[in-house]
Amino acid sequence: MPIIPDTKDWTWVLSRPCPECGFDASAATPATAPGMVTSMLPRWRVALRRPDAAERPSEATWSVLEYGCHVRDVFTLFDHRLSLMLTEDDARFDDWDQDTTAIEKDYANADPAEVGAELTAEGEQIAASFARVPEEDWGRKGTRSNGSVFTVLTFAQYFLHDVVHHLHDVDG
Secondary structure, eight states: OOOOOOOOOOGGGGTTTOOOOOOGGGGTTTTTTTHHHHHHHHHHHHHHTTTTTTSBBBBBBEEEEHHHHHHHHHHHHHHHHHHHHHTTTTTEEEOOOOHHHHHHGHHHHHSSHHHHHHHHHHHHHHHHHHHHHGGTTTTOEEETTSSSSEHHHHHHHHHHHHHHHHHHHHHH
């Protein structure tokens, strides 16, 4: 059975804590993002070294390796989008089909050690990018093609939920 595409609109996490992972977006800011991201990187590397990292817990659930590839790509994508928000007025960005990306990049057959190194590098990159955002830019806007509008503040919160939630998925 293939992975069932996630079609949920997760922007609700901006208004209430996530009941699955416990993340409370109201406690996060662009200033807290660097520390949160870098503190998760060692846990991702440990998870990717598990002997069963490439095994799916069920046919319809990503393996630790596939989640690691996804988080690596989330780091890259969100770093690009953050840059757009900081350099363009009312930046626009397309929705991202994570399931198509997983197939096209063959997440299931990636090398866990390479993914760990890439995830670390991309995580350090986005942490550095958030660290450079002055508070006066937290209100800058970006709009996803589905109409979801983010400020740099809510973008950081949404982003952090994604990576916290996926670490919860692989730790759980």
